[in-house]
Amino acid sequence: MNQKLPIHIAIIMDGNGRWAADRNLPRIAGHRAGVDAVRRVVEDCTRFKIPYLTLFAFSTENWNRPQSEVGGLMVLLDQYLKKELRTLMKNNVRLSTIGQIDDLPANVRQTLRDVVEQSAVNDGLNLTLALSYSGRDDILEAVRRVATAVQKGDLTPDAIEPDTFSSFLHTDGMPDPDLLIRTSGEQRISNFLLWQIAYTEFYVTDKLWPDFESVDLLDAIKVFNSRERRFGKTSEQIRGEDT
Numbered sequence: 001m002n003q004k005l006p007i008h009i010a011i012i013m014d015g016n017g018r019w020a021a022d023r024n025l026p027r028i029a030g031h032r033a034g035v036d037a038v039r040r041v042v043e044d045c046t047r048f049k050i051p052y053l054t055l056f057a058f059s060t061e062n063w064n065r066p067q068s069e070v071g072g073l074m075v076l077l078d079q080y081l082k083k084e085l086r087t088l089m090k091n092n093v094r095l096s097t098i099g100q101i102d103d104l105p106a107n108v109r110q111t112l113r114d115v116v117e118q119s120a121v122n123d124g125l126n127l128t129l130a131l132s133y134s135g136r137d138d139i140l141e142a143v144r145r146v147a148t149a150v151q152k153g154d155l156t157p158d159a160i161e162p163d164t165f166s167s168f169l170h171t172d173g174m175p176d177p178d179l180l181i182r183t184s185g186e187q188r189i190s191n192f193l194l195w196q197i198a199y200t201e202f203y204v205t206d207k208l209w210p211d212f213e214s215v216d217l218l219d220a221i222k223v224f225n226s227r228e229r230r231f232g233k234t235s236e237q238i239r240g241e242d243t
């Protein structure tokens with residue numbers, strides 16, 4: 001693929017419920033099919049040598065869904081991690097998480113810890129799962145920690161630059177996403193990464209998440225390539241800098 005690849009792709013994986021409803025299946029069947037799509041996209045990003053992939057798997061607001069659906073999602077997550085560990089290791093994928101991991105059931109926390117620890121030696125794709133994640137909570141927590149650092153005298157208010165602030169977020173050490181994909185046609189952020197998407201390119205597809213395939217990822221990358229990222233400058237300035 002002779003295109004400029006995004007360094008960091010973030011995905012809001014939406015539409016599992018509708019996928020199931022279209023087939024008269026229970027919602028959990030949609031989530032199960034969604035796991036297969038996760039496997040595919042992780043494999044594709046490994047193949048395309050994308051350095052960072054961040055997947056919105058469960059939002060803090062998703063805790064408000066029926067208990068049976070939440071429980072089913074936790075079981076699927078645990079199974080996915082256990083089943084996938086070997087493949088992640090083979091593909092040199094390093095797993096990390098963002099979000100309120102402490103809110104997850106103990107067994108899932110343990111499985112996550114194992115996979116994160118074992119895959120820490122890998123230096124291929126950085127796969128981040130956003131679990132019990134809220135963009136606002138991420139920012140609020142960072143504000144609290146910054147305030148504490150100032151109170152302790154470890155930081156002065158003048159020294160709080162954008163990069164300083166970023167380092168207090170869950171995404172510390174990761175570049176901001178270049179490309180944000182949302183499936184199922186919804187044009188909203190749903191409290192995903194807020195600070196981090198200041199200059200991210202958006203790609204929305206009507207495809208439901210379980211139907212998202214390699215060709216869709218390639219199309220998103222193609223569209224990303226056709227965009228001119230101006231970062232507030234003029235088109236002439238950007239083109240001048242390119243040559």
Ligand code: IPE
Binds near residue numbers: 014018059
């Ligand atoms: C995304 O699919 C998965 C999660 C939010 C966990 P949904 O379950 O939101 O699917 P729709 O939006 O109801 O179709």
Ligand code: IPE
Binds near residue numbers: 012056057058062190
């Ligand atoms: C966003 O999807 C969260 C995840 C994909 C995990 P939702 O389905 O929860 O978002 P809304 O409710 O449509 O905004």
Ligand code: MG
Binds near residue numbers: 014015016
């Ligand atoms: Mg949804």
